[in-house]
Amino acid sequence: MPHAASPASASPASAGDPDATARIAAELTAPGAPFAVVRGEQGTLVYEGGPRTLREFVETTWALGDRPFLIGGERSYSYAEFFAAASSLARRLTGTYGLRPGDRAVVAMRNHPEWQIAFWATQLAGLVSVPLNAWWTEDEFTYALDDCAPRVLLVDGERLPRVAAWRARTGVRAVVFHADDDGSPAGEGIERYEDLPAPDPLAAPPEVEVRPEDDATIIYTSGTTGRPKGAVATQLAQIGAAVNPRFHAAVSALGRGLFPGQGPAPVQLMTFPFFHVAAFTSFYATMAAGGTVVLMRAWDADEALRLIGRHGVTHYAGVPATALQLLDAAERAGDGLESLRMLNTGGAAAPPDLVARLTARHGERIEPRNGYGLTETSGGVTANFGADYRRHPGSVGRPTPVTEVRIAGPAGEELPDGEVGELWLRGQSLIRGYWRNEAATAAAFTDGWFRTGDLAVLREGRVSVVDRIKDMVIRGGENVYCVEVEAALHGHPAVEDAAVLGVPHPVLGEEVAAVVRLRPGAGVTVEELRAHVGRSLAAFKVPAHVLVSEEPLPRNATGKILKRELRGPVGDHVARD
Template sequence: MTTSTDPQAYLAAVVGRLTGPNAPFELVEEDVRGAQMPVMRHRNHAVHELLTASRAYGDRDYLVTETRRMSFTEHADAVAALAQALADEHGVGVGDRVGILAANTIEWVVAFWATQSLGAIAVGLNGWWVPREIEHGVGLTTPRVLIADAKRAAVLAQTDVDVPVLTMEEDVPRLIEAHRGAELPTADVSEDDPAVILFTSGTSGKPKGALHSQRNLLAVVDYHRYNDALLDAFAGREYDPARPSDLRYLLTSPLFHIASLHNLVVPRLATGSAVVLFEGAFDVDRVLALVEREKVTNWGAVPTMAARLIEHGNVRKYDTSSLTAFALASAPSSVAFKQRLRDEVPFAKDSLVDSYGLTECSTGIAVASPMDVQMFPGTLGRPIFGVAMEIRDPFGEPVADGDEGEVCVRSPYVMLGYWDNPEATASSIRDGWLHTGDFGRVDDGRLRLTGRRSDLILRGGENIYPTEIEQCLDEHTDVVECVVVGEAHEDLGQEVAAIVVVRAGATVSEEELRAFAAERLSYFKVPTRWRLTTEPLPRNATGKVSRGQITF
């Protein structure tokens, strides 16, 4: 048998061997919550099944930090103990919410898996929220218990939240020790039962909780397993699902985002890979020293982190030869920026990947390979395995290739909906298709975005909707009206800018408004550019502010 020298033909043959009848990733058409779509025949049906299977990886590294190391066995033991404590002492069971509010740490991961073993819903609260935002998130999801680090526990003490709080520094280790030796609970859950709530900003001005199912997380796991199988095929190895992966993944983004939780911590428990978890504020030297020490092979970073690498100017003093996969995610970056990154950062030259995804989709929608980044600059690649994507006009009809429209997707990765928000869910998911609110076009199968969710600001990987900030500023007695927009920023992608119309005779200053906002909003939402005026904002015929006419 001869092997085709045509890369596309060879790829098609490999995909056929992996996804055809009786193959490890055989695809079949099934009904998923009322919509027919391809799913994998051989799949798990409960997230906690991954925990039970992970014991087979024994003493291999699962979680690694600068100062700690936890094997798969140690992790499974800790999860079983904490799960038993949550059930016995706090009554946590199937469908209950468990809030997690903390910076990246091993205990965050253990708390997440303990929740999954009980069939409860892990609520990843944004660790950068201020008290008012925390009150909203907790009030919306009504967790039975909150697990927080000491810093966030102190913030919780300043709120009206009336929920038991367990600290990661004292309570979690105490509970694990008290219940050491417990058997891992295995709750009875179905594929489309909820598993996780992660927050995404909403146009209503309040963060919305994207509700992900057991199926969503497990489909993401199978997507990553499939990618590993593709790598094996191209390396000339036979795929063996029982063989642990020797890849080592660097985690630098917050665990309350899908990039770190759904697409790193969860699938790597299933593949036996090490997760090298960076703790604390991003620091290039500490990160690269960790890459060198732990022989990191894969890293997904937000563009702001990549910009720090360029600014560092001395990346080459570290041995990063192990790093062969480097991806940009969570925020857009320019063609010029990606080229500069490839030119100035050695490990990005031949490995840079770009992607497009949403919290609502659990994982990426489209991925641009290193070849796409180099040969088709500005595109975000083709839809990933399992994603059906259409570009639709305002009437919901698909448009021709090359025409602009709204990006709509259907897949087993798409969320169940927004927690306790049926109106927003019905608006976003129609007939099984998620309407992203993003606009783009498809050229030769590759997606190119032309507009991001109308008014959305993307600052350093964080999604910011102006409405929330505008509503906050409107609370100030000297503010008549205001508009918040995103302004281009070389490092962060965009920065938050505010034009504020103040009442006649008011003496309020930019500094006062900044302090007012900082008390009510996360630091990354507080405007860094301001213009105070007494002139009314420009509006269109329907009375809406004409953001396109807003300039500094």
């Protein structure tokens, strides 16, 4: 694994150096440096040193022994306990179950510590891990299970009824975690994890061959516009996703005048669902640093504040909406964020006022961080943090060393800095394609470049995402980027959440509409909101229709607003407006 930068490989930045991030990144990725980059066999950039499979990656942490690793409610695991459990389960999967490298293994449960035991057991066994969305319905599970055809199901008791019919039809065996302890028999083909033999602390993982080019994971897209697709990442791709946050941690430390690895190991509060790639990025980073991950059963801002105080949490990871709620809860409680050193958001666009609020309250003590990533990139492939983030709050930052960025025009031509086009990506952490879906793969990739479907602009090496191509509103021939209007609405102190979308117009083609949820007790009129937007944006971008919602805006499990569910209420509102 690329190691922490030494004084010989990179030097800390001086205060106020606006070019520090780019300079430090160049030093860390130079030939012979800790994060040196080369062209791989497929023509993409890859990290030159370090592990090549997730099994190799996790082996570097086995020596951490009794250091606390996972805390979920009253259950906790040290590194030694965790990997003994994962190794023992891996041996059962290959021995008792007869699974072989390349077989698919589904993991479907809420954020229990045992989710990670199940996932890493599959990796130690050389299997292809298929983490499924824990909040899916039975029909959604059935679709994905038919698609990926797993050999084993690793599920919790809550998910078991939703996969029971599929399992009965196929005969695929299951291991059930957190099953109801009612004394009833497990059932044919089902084992309760709690009934398995206690993990052997000396058990080594099964001896299997795992190669960098082997498939590591199939992670299904969120399916906001259609059926989810299985995004297939190789072992080498997941290693790229695992090393990227360590690179960013090194740049961040050096940018603050520190050397990487100084100080206590991080304690992270994990609020991303484990099946989401943002959780992979955050988990890899904490594991590689020998840190501790604190879990929540369900999101609650006041409970998050309590956990931060109880466990001395230093790093927060979650979608922007929960981060804003955490800041609100801290203000109500008179803070409670004394231990926090980093607030990291992902999974959805972060409103620019998030970093402004954090800085106004805490100065530079808590480092803000955001970035950009997709299921297809296996995690974050750009990052914006620290002083760079404060200066450029509307950007998702610079690409990782193993990610190439192109802003493409309609014909795929590369556009110059400052022009808006489709964001194309190429690099180590990108998927090889969609599972058994050649048509979707061909539509998404052009000459090795992944077409994200996002509109973005590149300025001085920094990426700013302005909208989804499908979400952009074309009003009378003028392009209106919903993200820009949403950011303006978020800037009003009365607005808790906002979504912008286009509605049909007989003359203009489309008109701009917005749905907002106000903060409790806030008193503001629609005209005041429109005037607020008009002070920072051109008149044609100001929403012609504003619907004030009494309910939280609909979001999927990864924090993205489901605009399709807003179109009906917005259409009704426009008809009455």
